[in-house]
Amino acid sequence: MKTFTKNPPKWGADEILNELDAFKNLYEHRPIKENIHGMRFQHMLATYFILKKLNPSYVIESGVFRGQSTWLIENTLPNSKILSIDINLNQREYISKKVKYSNIDFKYQDFSNIPEDTLVFLDDHVNHYERLQQAKFFNIKNIILEDNYLPDKGDFYTLNHVISNSGFNHNYTKLSLLKTFFVFSKELIKKLFSKKYYIACEKIKFRLRDYPTNENDFKNIEKNIKTYFEFPNLSNVLSNKLELSKDELNSYNHLTYIELY
Template sequence: MNEIIEIGDVPWTLSDIANSYTEFKHVYSQRPIVDNAGGMKAPHAFACWFMLKQLQPGLIIESGVWKGQGTWLIEQACPDAELVCLDINLRRLQYRSSNARYIEKDFSLVNFSEYDKANSLCFFDDHQNALTRLQQMKWKGFNAAMFEDNYPKRRGDCYSLKKMFGGDGFALETAEQDSAQTAGYIEPNTTHREELYQALALYYEFPPLFKEPMTRWGDSWDNTHYPTKPPVFAANVEDELRDEALHYTWMCYLKLKAA
């Protein structure tokens, strides 16, 4: 399925996104980690900051902290939110917030019963199976999430929502595509797509800031293989953050239907 999926409506417009970019660049220029290799770069840092600034959840669960830049960015967007940061290895932290609670466990192993989830959001940047994460967050009482690692067909290291909507299944790029012995292998199917449509009240992929002719993988960035919304800014716009454009991976925001 080579199409752009959108379910429900978000409380912002493309003009709102474009008009917020100057403010974001000022915020981003003050980031504590200049070289955030392995973590979010400008396209998703902006998406994270913008969407959280619009949504203003009271509780944010950050799953996958890496060096800590995402935590800092979340604080800039939602300074009054309660923040819980999860990672199975917190020794890589370069920025540690004095306002966040840190837990060195996987999301699946944390008991969230003490938290008020009425206005909450899970931010997943942990390269895990997105279907499993959706099931876990629903079981734990959450209904809104953002997924940073929303890779398209044949790309990335996890089973993403974009792959589910495409019916693509999952196998690591370096492994035999037809080997059911591959770790995390999921055969192509339409069942997960149908279940997503049944489960989701909202699904929104944040547009890229800029779109280059070629992808990070060296092939054509076209809508046949990589269905993508039009970029926020035109191809002829010069910008100092444009060199990070290829770090875009279709970051998305979603809400589950009420039970």
């Protein structure tokens, strides 16, 4: 597997661990105690650390789910403005009074007038290559990729897939393919009966995540990246310091901070 790093900030394990006590106090008050399929201890610590370091005045979150990450961003940066996006906001268990919510995809938002130091936190499992193109278009420079799965792992095309030129082959179940066929057919039938109907292309695309290898992707991305930093896996160190379940401690998918030119 190809590894990549570029101008990483000098954020060593010691400095990260210095924040541990403060973070632990916050973490104990998290609204979702067992956040299965969502953020767990290490990624929350990483996000807390990066947000504290950068202190952006505006944070866009894409991928809210039950709301754990929204709560984390809000409590780490009490003075920042937050926009939280999820195409399905009905899953929220924690709902903030302070945050602005939207169910409109990141790429369709109005970002014509956002601060220079805006940061986007991406945890929506949408193709990283496309998300980085969109961030570049909006002139958003600071990006946290919550999941940056290695080749043969994950459920969408990540930046680590781009770096390794592995493409992404989604391992669909028969049931999932059947569901995709059903969604696709339903849309075509609606169009057949109403010429004015707009096919829900996004809905179909969301179900089709295969991405063939393309060595040009890395070259195009590389020239736009100023900083690339994968947060280290601290599970060994943390296991001696904390009483956490194995699931909580070992959940780690290469959370990555990027700064674009």
